[in-house]
Amino acid sequence: MAVPALTPGAVPPRSLPLREARTRLSQLVAMAELTDTVTVITRDGDPRPVAAIVPPGAVRTATQARADADRLAEVTAGWARRLEAQREQSGRRHAAELRAVTTALAEVWAELERRAPAGGDPALDRLRAAHEHLLAG
Numbered sequence: 001m002a003v004p005a006l007t008p009g010a011v012p013p014r015s016l017p018l019r020e021a022r023t024r025l026s027q028l029v030a031m032a033e034l035t036d037t038v039t040v041i042t043r044d045g046d047p048r049p050v051a052a053i054v055p056p057g058a059v060r061t062a063t064q065a066r067a068d069a070d071r072l073a074e075v076t077a078g079w080a081r082r083l084e085a086q087r088e089q090s091g092r093r094h095a096a097e098l099r100a101v102t103t104a105l106a107e108v109w110a111e112l113e114r115r116a117p118a119g120g121d122p123a124l125d126r127l128r129a130a131h132e133h134l135l136a137g
Helices: 018-023 027-034 062-115 124-129 134-137
Strands: 002-004 016-019 037-042 051-055
Touching: 002 018, 016 018, 018 027, 018 037, 027 037, 124 134
Parallel strands: 016 037
Antiparallel strands: 002 037, 037 051
């Protein structure tokens, strides 16, 4: 019948037929005013809501709703820009780190080639074969 309007996670309101709302209008208005409850009114026999009795604090004008939507869009766009900038910065940093690791790996393989030429150690030859695609670059 009536549920709290301003409490987070409120239970969805139960419908109240227009005929019953007419007979209890004063009570429903008092409940909205004193307990911040919302009452949804339906046409008799039709479950779709046609009106609601809400506390004054829950009423927002169309202008306020548009302003809220515009502000939300602005904040969302700002966060999207920040996230994109962070992703780009992270990508550049990871690319630089990957280049550093690749350079270090090339230096290690060059030193291994100098100290242990191909064909001298079977275990090292298997490792070379396994990583041939990395060594070619």
